[in-house]
Amino acid sequence: MDSKKFEILMTAVNLGSFSKASEVVGYTQSGLTHLINGLEREIGMKLIRRDHSGISLTEDGEALLPAIREYLSATAKLENQIETITQKRTATIRIAAYASLAMHWMPEILYRFRRVCPETDVDLRMVDHELEPFELLEEGRTDVIFAARQSHINCDWTPLYYDAMYAILPEDYPTGSEESFPIEEFDGKEFLMPYGRFDIDVNAALSPKKVKPNIRPCHVDDETVIRMVSKGLGITMMTEIMMRGRTHGVKTLPVSPKTGRELGIGMHLSKNTPEEILRLRECVLDFTRELM
Template sequence: MNDKKLRALLTAVQCGSFGKATAQLGYTQSAMTHMVNRLEAELGCTLLVRSSHGVRLSEEGEQLLPYMQAVIDAGDALRREAAARGKLHENTLRIGCFASIARARLPELLRKFRKIHPEIRVDVLVRGYELAAELEEENIQLALVDEACGKGFYWTPLTDAPLVAVVPPDFSWKEDTIPLERLLQEPFLSCPEQYIERMLPQDAARVEVTASDDAAILSMVAGGLGVSVLSAFSLAGYEGQVRVIPLAQPISRRLGAAVKSPPAANTAARYFLSFLKRQSALG
């Protein structure tokens, strides 16, 4: 039932006439009369007593008054709750990122962003290359990923993360840098999603680790089970547990922010993307 009809009826009763109610509600008198007549027809009873002195509730109308007021109050509560939830949704930013970014850069970025926009709540999804599907399905609004994962989306480059050799602490190597070819002589830990995979010879021996988080590989390297090449961002929290050696031929991984479509002005995603650009990105 449309509560506009109920509001029109009760306003007429409060004002004592349709004429005064029309001035308050902005309807024409014929529109007011039509709405009340429709309401009485829907309920199957006479709600108003009309006379030359104005209008008042009939006996049936008096009996139904608490219920009519309850419908109006419920409509008001519904609108308030919907508005509050809509505002909460507008002020919630859902982002996704690689685990390396989540460990190395995201905490400080979110701390600074919260100071600027305390009204925006940020939810974080940490995944690997499946973030592309999450973004496509709009489960997240923005993804901090590399250029390959951001392909097909609106992608903004933000920084380059160098790749480094990660070896056990007691690994025997005295030079300042190490060739990739030398690392491949050791048990080489990697997973299909690793950026370095595309640069390895197809016949290169490797120990495959299926994980979207580099932490598993780092733990194995720390335990002396092999070596790897990872993003420098992945090392956060593992300082002192592994040895890091720059590659003889530098390799970097370009990282940035991907969105399905350019975010509209005055939205949480737009604010965050602008913030990332001002912060010299992820570096």
């Protein structure tokens, strides 16, 4: 039996008229009459009584009324459940993350997320430009970003991790027994500037002390910059997560006074954030708590 026919039957009974019902359900009056007649033949009994005042249920129709309502309620519940499951299966969260975060954080985060939302796909996009994640978020081309906080950009921001800045030096660079690298030491030195607008973070560290190194822009990846330092072509500064696992052949010291950047997760400003994105954020928070 087709639940749609019973829905139309109930509409006609509630309105007390085939003509009124036809306007609601989008059938002609003759088409609606034909549909109800076919339903009556299908179940083998008369359901509708017609008289000068309109239409109403027959005695048999009244007897079936509770079962019809229960059938329609169960059908609606089933359809809603099917739609919910289908939406979950086809849901995709778009993520943009710095290359360093994509490498060191995202595999574990996505592993945890898949365990709680196995039907949700993730489209991970790796970016190298400091501001690109925020641009993608503002343009609606991504749903979630992992980046360094930019005070002039407004989004739903959750701080995650303080990424300390380190000086990266040739192995033979004279530092004596120092356990940190004074920011003033960069003044006048050949400085290899990592690309992708990382100069935003570097200048935030240098400017308060009015330190002015001799900057050499490098349009290559971070690992190549570090290898250039190892060959004595200059010195540089990167955050801990940027240089992690790449420090062979160089000396690294935390910059003093301590400086760095706030890494976090950003999302659209919304009162109706999808449940899957909220659960992703919980996975991220659980992961980053373990890093502290």
